[in-house]
């Protein structure tokens with residue numbers, strides 16, 4: 001099979017070059033003032049970032065992409081709307097499957113990331129005929145975390161750098177797979193959601209499959225609940241999801257703390273607007289777009 005390796009050099013550095021880029025002007029001024037050394041530090045940070053991004057961009061030009069409409073017969077940005085009853089039926093079916101057995105997550109993040117990457121690479125190779133190798137490095141910190149307190153993780157589209165901010169429990173394999181889809185060149189959120197789900201849902205590893213089903217169930221319930229945390233929690237009880245998983249899902253929709261409730265709506269609005277500028281539907285792509293696509297592709301809408 002044809003192989004392509006995107007270097008992702010930025011992901012192997014101890015500090016995210018994007019953070020360096022943001023922090024360098026401040027650090028340089030603090031350390032050196034307006035001296036040549038200060039300017040050199042700033043130029044250096046820009047060079048590292050731009051160099052890594054340019055190299056990846058050049059390699060990525062040869063990457064083969066999944067043609068969603070050809071493979072699944074559905075446009076990910078305009079999937080048909082399912083009925084409320086088929087959405088509800090899907091949630092109940094997922095809960096039933098998940099109740100069949102609980103698998104605690106015991107793998108350290110580093111190994112998990114390598115495992116997720118292998119399944120994702122394999123899945124994409126089946127669809128495109130190309131083995132697209134990328135880095136399996138994951139950071140636990142990037143400055144984006146401060147700006148988007150509601151985010152679980154982030155990917156820098158230019159360097160492929162990925163961070164997972166919080167311990168996301170049962171969702172972790174899916175969150176990693178989602179960010180790795182961005183790294184492999186699928187920049188749209190709905191595409192990352194779909195490919196991450198499909199790569200894990202049928203991979204044969206029960207922990208990874210559980211994660212994919214939890215992601216789908218969570219998004220279905222969030223849409224059914226009209227994105228209201230109280231209603232979401234009622235629905236969780238109604239569908240009778242087993243306790244270990246229910247607490248994991250509940251944790252994803254807490255009542256927001258002071259900082260998040262102040263900054264959250266503002267940044268969510270900006271994020272939504274940014275998505276629309278880049279040809280996406282907005283934040284609804286994460287839940288409604290994602291689940292609508294799956295139901296349509298499976299013919300159960």
Ligand SMILES: [Zn+2]
Pocket residue numbers: 155178179182189192
């Ligand atoms: Zn994303």
